[in-house]
Each structure stands twice: as structure tokens, then as C-alpha cells.
Amino acid sequence: MSNYSVLSQNLSKLFGRRLIFKDINFSWEDKGIFGISGPNGSGKSTLVKIVAGLIAASSGKMIHKNSSGEIIPEKLHNHIGFVSPYLVLYEEFSAWENLKIFAEIRGVSFYEEKVLYYLTQFLLENRKDDLVKTYSSGMKQRLKFVFALMHSADVLIFDEPTSNLDEDGKKVVYNIVRNEGQNRIVIIASNESKDLELCNEVLLLEKFK
Amino acid sequence: MIAKPYALFKKDFSSELRTRYAINSLAMFIIVAISVILFSIGNETINENLTGGLFWVVIFFTAMSGLARAFVSEEERGTTLTLQLIASPSTVFSGKLIFNLILVFCMNLVIAILYSALFERFVVQNFALFLLTFILGNIGLAVASTIIAAIIAKAGAKGTLYPVLSFPILLPLILTCVQLTLFSFDGTSFEEAQFEVAIVVGYDVIMLTASYMLFDFIWKD
Numbered sequence: 001m002s003n004y005s006v007l008s009q010n011l012s013k014l015f016g017r018r019l020i021f022k023d024i025n026f027s028w029e030d031k032g033i034f035g036i037s038g039p040n041g042s043g044k045s046t047l048v049k050i051v052a053g054l055i056a057a058s059s060g061k062m063i064h065k066n067s068s069g070e071i072i073p074e075k076l077h078n079h080i081g082f083v084s085p086y087l088v089l090y091e092e093f094s095a096w097e098n099l100k101i102f103a104e105i106r107g108v109s110f111y112e113e114k115v116l117y118y119l120t121q122f123l124l125e126n127r128k129d130d131l132v133k134t135y136s137s138g139m140k141q142r143l144k145f146v147f148a149l150m151h152s153a154d155v156l157i158f159d160e161p162t163s164n165l166d167e168d169g170k171k172v173v174y175n176i177v178r179n180e181g182q183n184r185i186v187i188i189a190s191n192e193s194k195d196l197e198l199c200n201e202v203l204l205l206e207k208f209k
Numbered sequence: 210m211i212a213k214p215y216a217l218f219k220k221d222f223s224s225e226l227r228t229r230y231a232i233n234s235l236a237m238f239i240i241v242a243i244s245v246i247l248f249s250i251g252n253e254t255i256n257e258n259l260t261g262g263l264f265w266v267v268i269f270f271t272a273m274s275g276l277a278r279a280f281v282s283e284e285e286r287g288t289t290l291t292l293q294l295i296a297s298p299s300t301v302f303s304g305k306l307i308f309n310l311i312l313v314f315c316m317n318l319v320i321a322i323l324y325s326a327l328f329e330r331f332v333v334q335n336f337a338l339f340l341l342t343f344i345l346g347n348i349g350l351a352v353a354s355t356i357i358a359a360i361i362a363k364a365g366a367k368g369t370l371y372p373v374l375s376f377p378i379l380l381p382l383i384l385t386c387v388q389l390t391l392f393s394f395d396g397t398s399f400e401e402a403q404f405e406v407a408i409v410v411g412y413d414v415i416m417l418t419a420s421y422m423l424f425d426f427i428w429k430d
Contacts, residue, residue, distance in 0.1 A: 052294070054290065054293050054294070054429070055429065056429065074297045074298070074299070075297070077293070077294055077295060077296065077297065080294065082294050084290075086287070086290065087290055087291060087294075088286060088287035088288050088290070088291060089288070089291060090220075090224065090286075090288060090291075091286070092224055092227045092228050093223070093224070093227075097223075101216070101219075101220045102295050104212075104213075104216035104219070104220075105213055105216045105217050105220065105295045105296050105300065105304075106213070106295050106296070107212060107213045107216075
């Protein structure tokens with residue numbers, strides 16, 4: 001039991017005067033795989049950004065809690081592991097340098113064995129010292145998973161997790177999602193039916209217009 | 210407490226050494242600006258007032274050509290989201306501020322050395338006052354430039370907006386620093402310059418406090 005919970009209370013988001021979604025309520029606790037689905041422009045990426053504390057909701061409240069109480073927004077980033085197609089890693093550094101830098105800036109220990117384990121899982125161990133700018137888009141996507149997993153976050157948020165990935169890459173991601181979902185909260189925002197098949201519960205955003 | 214901002218500074222420093230985003234443009238600007246002033250003066254000798262004024266004009270425009278990179282480069286490369294995911298706003302601001310402080314001190318040290326070597330009337334009588342002005346002025350310049358860079362990074366016309374927004378914010382600092390530099394040229398004592406020193410100290414404290422308070426709102430969409 002992770003004792004971590006993500007609660008949404010009447011969450012609404014407007015961009016200017018355009019309503020993206022309104023009155024979203026959910027309570028995701030301890031562990032499990034939770035999906036967010038909806039057509040293009042329904043606000044999947046916007047919702048995961050709000051859950052990750054990257055943008056604010058127009059109204060309503062997003063609450064992250066662990067056994068010590070509610071987590072303040074200033075500290076939220078260390079509890080979140082995030083993967084998305086619009087996440088960009090530093091291309092002038094190697095994968096290994098990127099991950100080491102992230103650990104230092106986060107103020108967490110850099111466990112080399114753990115990072116190597118994930119790099120091996122995502123078939124990147126032989127390219128770990130190459131600059132990220134030399135990576136293909138699929139390799140960059142796999143590296144983002146190592147970035148999300150390396151600091152043992154309480155919540156893993158995967159926005160379109162299998163974009164740019166080949167079949168081998170997708171298999172690795174599905175295995176990771178299944179394993180991680182047994183210990184912590186995994187949130188998947190996707191339209192891919194195969195991605196959503198993994199979920200215990202799916203939130204359909206078209207219902208919140 | 211300083212470990213995380215220092216780690217961010219180290220990342221920016223290594224990144225700068227590899228990409229040369231700011232260093233090249235700063236070095237080129239310093240060389241071009243001082244060369245143009247020297248060519249336009251020719252054989253004439255300019256007085257202390259003009260020398261002191263031009264010294265801070267070069268510092269201001271050099272800062273405008275390089276210090277915005279701290280945030281603009283993150284925005285242009287699309288790595289802002291990554292930074293938001295690994296660091297709190299105060300860590301990001303502190304890390305960027307350390308980077309800009311070191312950059313501004315190095316750049317202005319080069320400008321001061323070139324000025325003292327190339328300009329006849331750049332003769333400092335009260336060195337302690339000049340040093341204090343130099344340190345306080347650089348701190349104010351770095352703090353103001355960092356917060357303005359964070360504001361303009363999300364805007365469209367970054368190149369134009371930076372000097373336009375910086376000018377009114379930096380004007381009180383630059384004018385006071387020019388005055389203090391002139392005092393240091395004519396050997397004015399600390400007691401006589403204390404009003405101007407107090408203005409610069411006040412400017413630095415207010416800018417630093419306001420920047421930390423505002424950065425949360427600027428950093429998060």
C-alpha cells in the first residue's frame with residue numbers, strides 16, 4: 001500500500017472563453033492503473049498537466065495526499081513521474097548525464113544500479129553515453145520512461161505512452177505499466193485501445209463538456 | 210538548501226560550454242561596442258562624465274544581448290516542462306540567478322579591464338567606492354535581468370521585448386551607478402556618496418524580494 005491518493009474536486013478548465021472540461025471528480029488511491037480517454041482536443045493532456053501540478057485548474061481543486069497529509073504544490077514535482085511526447089530532454093547531454101543532472105536538481109540520490117536496470121529494460125544501456133540529439137524519436141521516448149521511473153515517484157503519469165514506439169518498445173512499456181500499477185498509481189492518457197485495456201478504470205472526457 | 214540551485218547552475222554552465230548560447234554573443238557585443246566607441250572618438254579625449262556614462266551603457270546593452278538566454282534557451286528548446294518537473298520554482302530562479310550573476314560579473318570585469326586599458330579618463334580615485342558600485346550594480350543587473358528574462362521567455366517577440374521591458378526597470382539602477390562611478394573617478398568619499406549607495410542597496414533588496422515573490426506566478430502557466 002503506497003497510502004498515496006490523487007483527488008479531483010469539481011475540476012474545470014477554460015482556455016480564454018473556451019471550455020475544455022467541467023466538474024471532473026475522481027478519487028484514485030494507493031495503486032492501480034487509471035485511464036483518461038477522449039477525442040482529440042477533449043483535454044487529456046490538459047488534465048494530466050493539472051494532475052502533475054504543471055498548470056492550474058480554472059476552478060475546482062486537485063489534491064495530492066500521502067500518509068503525512070496534503071502535499072504542497074512546491075513539493076509536488078518529486079512525487080510525480082511524467083512521460084509525454086511534448087517533454088524534451090537536454091539534447092546536448094548524454095542519456096546518463098541527463099539522468100544524473102535530474103537527480104542532482106531534484107535533490108535525490110542517483111542510484112546507478114537502478115538507473116542501469118531501467119536503461120537495460122528500455123534497451124538503451126549500449127547508447128547511454130551518446131548525446132540525446134543522436135537518438136531516434138523512439139529512443140527519446142524510451143529514455144523519458146527512465147526519467148519518470150528513476151526517482152520512485154508515487155504517481156506515474158503517462159500521456160500517450162506508446163507514441164513513437166515500435167512493437168518491442170510498446171511491449172516493454174506495457175510490462176512496466178502492469179508492474180508499476182501493482183505498487184503505485186499509474187495514470188494513462190491515451191486514445192489507443194491497447195493502452196486503455198491495461199486500465200482498471202477509465203475516465204471519458206467527452207462526458208465532462 | 211543551495212545544493213539544488215547549484216546543481217541547476219552546473220547544468221546551465223555545462224550546457225553553455227557545449228552550446229555557447231550566451232558567451233559568443235556577449236563576447237562579440239563587448240568587442241564591437243568598445244571598438245565602435247573608440248573609432249568614433251578618434252584622437253579626441255572624452256571627459257570623465259562621458260566615460261562613466263558610456264561604461265554603463267556598454268554594460269546595459271551587453272546584458273541585454275546575453276542574459277535573457279537563461280530562460281529563453283529553455284523555452285526555445287522546449288525543456289521548460291522538464292525543469293518544472295524536476296525543480297521547485299524557487300530552485301529554478303536561484304539556479305538561473307547564480308548563472309546570470311557569474312556571467313554578469315565575468316562580462317563586466319572584462320569591460321572594466323578593457324575600459325581602463327583603452328580610455329584615458331577611466332581613472333578611479335576611490336577604488337573601494339568603484340568596487341562597491343561594481344558589485345552592487347552587477348547584483349541588481351543580474352536579478353532584474355533574470356526575472357525579466359523569465360517574463361519575456363513566454364512571449365512571442367522576445368528579442369524586442371527584453372530591452373524594452375528592461376529599460377524602465379533598470380534605469381534607476383543604471384543612473385545611480387553612473388553617478389557613483391563618477392564619484393569614484395573624482396575621489397568622492399563614502400560619506401558623501403552614501404545616499405546613492407543606499408539607493409542601489411535598496412534597489413537590489415527590493416528586486417530580489419519581488420523576484421522571488423513573483424516567480425511562482427511567472428513560472429507556472
